[in-house]
Structure formats: structure tokens, C-alpha cells
Amino acid sequence: MTSREWSVEVAAEIVGAHSAVRGPLLPVLHALQEEFGYVHPEAVRIVARALNLSRADVHGVITFYTDFRMTPPGAMTVAVCRGEACQSMGSHELAAHAQAALGIGFGETAGDGSATLDQVFCVGNCALSPAVVVDGRVVGRVDADTFDRLVGDRASLVHG
Amino acid sequence: MRVTVYVPCDSASRSVGADEVAVALLAEARLRGLDVDLVRNGSRGLYWLEPLVEVVTDEGRIAYGPVRPDDVADLLDAGLLDGSTHPLLLGRTDDIHWLARQNRLTFARVGVVDPLSPGDYRAHGGLVGLRSALAMSSSEIITAVTDSGLRGRGGAGFPTGIKWKTVADATSTQKFVCCNADEGDSGTFADRMLMEGDPFSLIEGMAVSAVAVGATEGFVYIRSEYPDAVATMRRAIEIACEQGWIGPDVLGSGLPFDLQVRVGAGAYICGEETAMLDSLEGKRGMVRAKPPLPALEGLFGHPTVVNNVLSLASVPAVLALGSAAYRDLGVGRSRGTQVFQLSGNVAHGGIVETAFGLTLGELVTDFGGGTATGRPVRAVQVGGPLGAYLPPDSFDLRMDYEEFASAGAMVGHGGVVVFDDTVDMGQQARFAMEFCAVESCGKCTPCRVGAVRGVEVIDRILTGPDDETRTADLVLLDDLCDLMADGSLCAMGGLTPMPVRSVLRHFAEDLDRPAVSTGRSAP
Numbered sequence: 001m002t003s004r005e006w007s008v009e010v011a012a013e014i015v016g017a018h019s020a021v022r023g024p025l026l027p028v029l030h031a032l033q034e035e036f037g038y039v040h041p042e043a044v045r046i047v048a049r050a051l052n053l054s055r056a057d058v059h060g061v062i063t064f065y066t067d068f069r070m071t072p073p074g075a076m077t078v079a080v081c082r083g084e085a086c087q088s089m090g091s092h093e094l095a096a097h098a099q100a101a102l103g104i105g106f107g108e109t110a111g112d113g114s115a116t117l118d119q120v121f122c123v124g125n126c127a128l129s130p131a132v133v134v135d136g137r138v139v140g141r142v143d144a145d146t147f148d149r150l151v152g153d154r155a156s157l158v159h160g
Numbered sequence: 161m162r163v164t165v166y167v168p169c170d171s172a173s174r175s176v177g178a179d180e181v182a183v184a185l186l187a188e189a190r191l192r193g194l195d196v197d198l199v200r201n202g203s204r205g206l207y208w209l210e211p212l213v214e215v216v217t218d219e220g221r222i223a224y225g226p227v228r229p230d231d232v233a234d235l236l237d238a239g240l241l242d243g244s245t246h247p248l249l250l251g252r253t254d255d256i257h258w259l260a261r262q263n264r265l266t267f268a269r270v271g272v273v274d275p276l277s278p279g280d281y282r283a284h285g286g287l288v289g290l291r292s293a294l295a296m297s298s299s300e301i302i303t304a305v306t307d308s309g310l311r312g313r314g315g316a317g318f319p320t321g322i323k324w325k326t327v328a329d330a331t332s333t334q335k336f337v338c339c340n341a342d343e344g345d346s347g348t349f350a351d352r353m354l355m356e357g358d359p360f361s362l363i364e365g366m367a368v369s370a371v372a373v374g375a376t377e378g379f380v381y382i383r384s385e386y387p388d389a390v391a392t393m394r395r396a397i398e399i400a401c402e403q404g405w406i407g408p409d410v411l412g413s414g415l416p417f418d419l420q421v422r423v424g425a426g427a428y429i430c431g432e433e434t435a436m437l438d439s440l441e442g443k444r445g446m447v448r449a450k451p452p453l454p455a456l457e458g459l460f461g462h463p464t465v466v467n468n469v470l471s472l473a474s475v476p477a478v479l480a481l482g483s484a485a486y487r488d489l490g491v492g493r494s495r496g497t498q499v500f501q502l503s504g505n506v507a508h509g510g511i512v513e514t515a516f517g518l519t520l521g522e523l524v525t526d527f528g529g530g531t532a533t534g535r536p537v538r539a540v541q542v543g544g545p546l547g548a549y550l551p552p553d554s555f556d557l558r559m560d561y562e563e564f565a566s567a568g569a570m571v572g573h574g575g576v577v578v579f580d581d582t583v584d585m586g587q588q589a590r591f592a593m594e595f596c597a598v599e600s601c602g603k604c605t606p607c608r609v610g611a612v613r614g615v616e617v618i619d620r621i622l623t624g625p626d627d628e629t630r631t632a633d634l635v636l637l638d639d640l641c642d643l644m645a646d647g648s649l650c651a652m653g654g655l656t657p658m659p660v661r662s663v664l665r666h667f668a669e670d671l672d673r674p675a676v677s678t679g680r681s682a683p
Binding site: 025061067127129 | 171172174175176207208210343344345346347348349351352384385386387420422423424425426427428439440441442443444445460501502503504505506509510532541545575577578579580583588591595598599
């Protein structure tokens, strides 16, 4: 990840840049997460003050949505699709393989910060199931071997 | 001579290497001194043939696929740019039987045009619908949409024209048009394909809706799992503004329509229209009680049209074609075409746009070609995670909202997920409850608690210690399904029983196992 270090000043700038739109909270949180890789707990206060919301409101929104995280993600993020279409093509086995290969469960980050593993329910790649998302890039028709190659060498995401 | 070659930029095509094929093609062409004009189009929706490469020749567009980066040099050597023969040659794209027997109206341009080319859009019939709408009164537009029989393509099937009329008749200083592009159901990808492959048609449809109901602002709420669709829609909106198609003066009509993209954050429930509105307002995506209808008190309390991507994107075609011609397609009260999506364990997965009324079997067997694994089909789930699982003996059901409803199933958005005979239907029933438990917004008890209890009771049925307990648990599950269906605030909890009950009805053997010892005492 190329995210920048947490900085209150940068955060305040980002909040200011996105707070003029209608219903600004989600755009603000997305922008913060894009910058830092996560929504730092200190951001709750900054966002709440800027948008005239309670901290509880902001915390409630961050925790409602699966995307927003309050701790830094691993260097590599991996998500295995568990939607029905992917299930029909073996995503149960792939999910188990992914957890064993990375040594972490869904929603967890490896102790050394090397990877974060998540489950996702559908990435719209249903006709090319099963799908895995590695660092934001969707890969279709993934089996255990492809998975190992993707995760082993994420510089080359060439399918096949 | 400069030759135009199409390589899709559709995210599913990219998931199997379309970018690498495009890179290889340019590199190999340069090596050979060939002049290639590479266009990144949307996908034709024949996903088992992706990456599908097309070359423009005197005979039309010639298709090759599935092309891997390693194939590119060989293809060029064989005369790819002349449409010459090769093991990957599929012939003229328009003649591919799978495509030729479809009736693409909503998807007419997807896979054909450069998604972000205003010239392509105009050259392929774009803006005809909006121009005709601007020459009509509000009530004439709404009548045209109502008469076409167009129903909401997001799953619920509510008549689009009637929804628009409610918003048009409401008095307010501010009205909105919101496109629900939170396509969260597994087995659906048509919204994504349209946004990536023909974003202007959605923009045009939203502009028509805005003109019809008197709205001046619009939002496209796209799920975050679709980053390519987000990027393409954002760029398309910028281009549409530059072209004067939307913005302060829609096609010189003096009417303003501002449009922007908003991105979801990984909550399935935001595909429910009122939860989506709360999310757009910057809140937790909690379902609202109805009434008030969003048409009267929607986004920020103002009258709001909330339509699915395909409903809105079909409107320009409806206006260009004429209501009567659109209504003449289809059966019963299901008029026009539906963009069916074939996926999962299927040999030929992709998009089948045809008039309503073909049978489920025609879709799965004729178009789908059976399973990808070559094993017998055991079940198909139609209409997403909240839709019923049906066995092959239901294959003569026609794709029609009412016919499916009377069979305890739903057409929904037309997604069809195929499973072979290795599927454990007991686990699929359990997953329906598990999914609801994970994705429930938590506002109403039948959904929030019912789904958790549902997982527990199905687990007991699947592993129960004796027949007596299992029988009692099956009664309990039936009662729980009744409660969730009748008592939930929205379709999430209300329809979760549908897949569960369909398993009980059609695949009961998977829940009726000999008692196994689990080492647990009876609950």
C-alpha cells in the first residue's frame, strides 16, 4: 500500500475538501481511507466537528459499513468472493485454502502486517467464478494454484 | 492501413487477462510495424469467450476468443488483422448464434461502442430518446413509459411510469432522481456491464426521468465493489456535461440536471431503496418504514425517483422504439426485454437479453449449455440470494414475473445461478440465513434475530441427534420463515425464507438425513 502516514493536518484538509457536498459523510470517510488506508480513530472527532455531527454518529457510520476500517490493513489485501455463483464453482474450498495459505481468518491481518484477508459477497464476476480480489484487482476463475501464484507474486497478476 | 481492434475493458474481461492481451497486441503490432487502432469496448457478455478480441474488416467485426496474451503473436502471424482463420476464430460477431438469437435493446451498444466516445454514442442511436422526451410534455413522457409496460428491473418489478407519475404529481421545490446501482446480488452483473460498457445510456435515461418529473439533481449510487464502473460513470458524466447533454442546460432545453456518482461502502442492504437513501444522506444504511414512499418523501425528505440501472437505461430505447413496439415484446404483464444473467457453474455464462417468456430451460440448457463441470444440473437459483432454488423439473417455467411468483419463486433482476449435482442444498439453505444475519441492517427484529435463529435451527436439522428433534425443528423453521416473511420491514428479511423454503420444497432430501452422532446433546 502506498498510503500516507496518519496526520491530523492532512486529515483536516481532506475533510474540508469533501464537506461541501450534500450528505458528505461517506465521501469524507472514503477520502480519508483512500489517503491513509484506514480511518484513524482520531479522525472521528475531526469529522464530527467539521460536519456538525456527534462522534457517536460518525462512529456508528464507520462501523456499519464493511469497507471502513479503523486499523491499518496489511501490505496486501485479499478478498475471496463467497456469493452463491462463486460457491457453485468451489469458493468454499478456495476460502478454506486462502485462510490456510495466509494463516489468517476472514477479517484478520497477519501479525507481520503482510496481508489482510476478507470475504466479499459478490464482485459481479459471477460468470467467471470463483473470484478473488487482490489489492483491488478482480481475478476470475481462480483455483488453489492460481491463488498461490497471485498471493506469492502479486507483481504479476497475469491470469493463467 | 490502420486496422481497428477491440479488446474489452469490462472488469470481468480484465479478470481473465484482457489488459494483458491489449498490451501484448500493441507490443506485437509495433514489432511488426502494423498500424493498430486499439479500442477498449465493453463486453459482449459471452464470458466463456473472454477475452474476446474483435477486428474490423470489410465483412464486419470478426471475433476471436478466448485470447490469452501468449496467443497474440500467433494470431497476428495467422493474419488477425485481415480476419483470417485461426483455431480461436469465432467468425463474424453478429453471426455468433448465441448472440444472434438475442434481442438486445437495453444492451444494444454494450460491447459494440467505445463506452466513453460521444461520437460512438450518437452514431449508435444515442440521445434520440432524450430529444424526443424534450419535445414532449411531462405527462406525455410518463404516459409513454407507463404504456410501454416497463417494470422495475431491480427485482421488485414495480411499473416505472407509475412511480414517475407519483413524483411528478408531488409539489416540492426540490426533486431528485437516484439510480440504484448497488447491484449486490450474487449472480447479477448486468448493471455493472452497462455502466462499464454504455454509461451514456444510463445518463440519458436519468435525464429523461428528471425532465419527466421535474427533478434537477441526480445521484448514481454505485457499490464500492465496482471500482471500474465508478470510474467509467464519473468520466462519462464529465463528458456528458462537456457535451451539454446534462448540466445547466440539458440539450439546449433550458432545463438543468446535475448528476453525480456516490460510492457505497460494502453494505448489501443499501440495495434496498430506503437504506440507499439513508446512505446517500451520509447515515448508516438503515431501512425506512413505508409510508412515506420515497416518491413523496425520499432523499433529504424530497420527492425522489429511485430506479435500478437497467430500468433507467431502458427508457431511451423505449422512447426511441415507441411504447407499442416495446410492449409488443414479452408475455402477460412482463413486457419488453429482460437482461438475463447466466452464471455460476454454467458452460456458457453471460448476458442473454431477450423478450420475457422464454423458459428457464431454454436459458440454462440452450444458452447456458449445461454446467461448466459437465455434471448434471441439480439446482438453479433465480433472482439472487433472496430467490428460490429450482430443480430441472421446473425448467418449463416461463421467465415471467407472475408465472414465477405463482411457483413460489421470483424472476427478480433475471440472475440465474447454476449448480451441479455436487451441491449440498442443506448448506445453501443455511447460507441464505447466514447471509441475512451478516447483511441485515438490524432495524427490525424478524430479520435481525430471525436470521441468526434460522442458522441455528438449520444447523440442528443438519446435525440433529434424532428424528424427533429434527421433525420439531422443521416445524420451527417453517414457523420462523412465516414470521420473517410476514414481519420484516423490507425484502431482506421478508424474502430470505424464499430460498430456504424452496430447498424444503424441492430438495428436502438434503435436510432429511439419517441421524448422525455429533457428540452433542440434544438442544
